Amino acid sequence: MLFVLLIHTTVLLTITAQKNLTSSGQASQTGTLNANTNAINAIKPPISNTFQTGSTIYCTHTFGYDDPNPLPAWWMFEFSFESAYITDIQIYYREGQAIRMDGFELYVTNTSTIPPVGYLCYNDTDDGFPNIFQNISCNQLGKYVIYYDTKGSVESRNLGPIVELCYVAINGG
Ligand SMILES: *[C@@H]1O[C@H](CO)[C@@H](O)[C@H](O)[C@H]1NC(C)=O
Ligand SMILES: *[C@@H]1O[C@H](CO)[C@@H](O)[C@H](O)[C@H]1NC(C)=O
Ligand SMILES: *[C@@H]1O[C@H](CO)[C@@H](O)[C@H](O)[C@H]1NC(C)=O
Numbered sequence: 501m502l503f504v505l506l507i508h509t510t511v512l513l514t515i516t517a518q519k520n521l522t523s524s525g526q527a528s529q530t531g532t533l534n535a536n537t538n539a540i541n542a543i544k545p546p547i548s549n550t551f552q553t554g555s556t557i558y559c560t561h562t563f564g565y566d567d568p569n570p571l572p573a574w575w576m577f578e579f580s581f582e583s584a585y586i587t588d589i590q591i592y593y594r595e596g597q598a599i600r601m602d603g604f605e606l607y608v609t610n611t612s613t614i615p616p617v618g619y620l621c622y623n624d625t626d627d628g629f630p631n632i633f634q635n636i637s638c639n640q641l642g643k644y645v646i647y648y649d650t651k652g653s654v655e656s657r658n659l660g661p662i663v664e665l666c667y668v669a670i671n672g673g
């Protein structure tokens with residue numbers, strides 16, 4: 501009885517002890533625009549929506565395969581351990597670019613398969629553009645977090661999907 505109680509308490513403690521999990525693993529993405537916009541930018545401070553100051557870029561930027569052959573764009577974090585219990589994920593997207601964030605999907609999965617196969621934490625289906633700060637609860641066990649975008653945007657021309665993440669916090673235990 502006491503043993504069961506102890507196990508129960510340990511599990512609760514593990515889950516309630518919120519931690520920033522991005523120190524244990526690695527980030528990757530679809531084609532990088534250039535060497536200053538690597539996937540790792542999303543897990544490095546500053547914690548903001550600011551794209552750059554001077555020539556220093558703080559966000560990720562995927563290459564962007566435009567019409568007529570747009571490709572889905574994604575950013576992925578892979579834990580170095582088997583899996584983690586992910587409670588919630590905060591996303592800071594590039595300021596002024598909610599149009600590119602529109603229609604994004606966020607997953608927790610056990611494989612790196614694209615299109616993602618796993619638990620869909622969030623699907624941006626609303627009319628209008630999303631808020632460039634998102635706090636999404638997942639409460640899932642998994643090895644990967646995948647930000648996935650299949651929706652292009654019409655700006656000065658037709659652009660295929662592009663992902664630009666300035667900061668991503670993955671919290672859990
Ligand atoms: C989260 O961890 C990453 C990787 O260690 C680190 O760069 C970042 O500063 C941490 N974020 C916070 C909010 O502590
Ligand atoms: C990942 O695998 C673990 C262990 O089998 C399972 O508990 C969890 O639900 C899986 N997560 C997803 C998102 O499928
Ligand atoms: C997300 O929503 C879009 C628009 O409603 C839909 O086309 C898409 O299939 C949804 N994604 C998933 C994985 O359900």
Ligand SMILES: *[C@@H]1O[C@H](CO)[C@@H](O)[C@H](O)[C@H]1NC(C)=O
Binds near residue numbers: 588
């Ligand atoms: C995000 O939401 C969780 C609850 O789902 C809350 O505990 C946390 O404080 C929120 N974080 C931010 C930065 O808003």
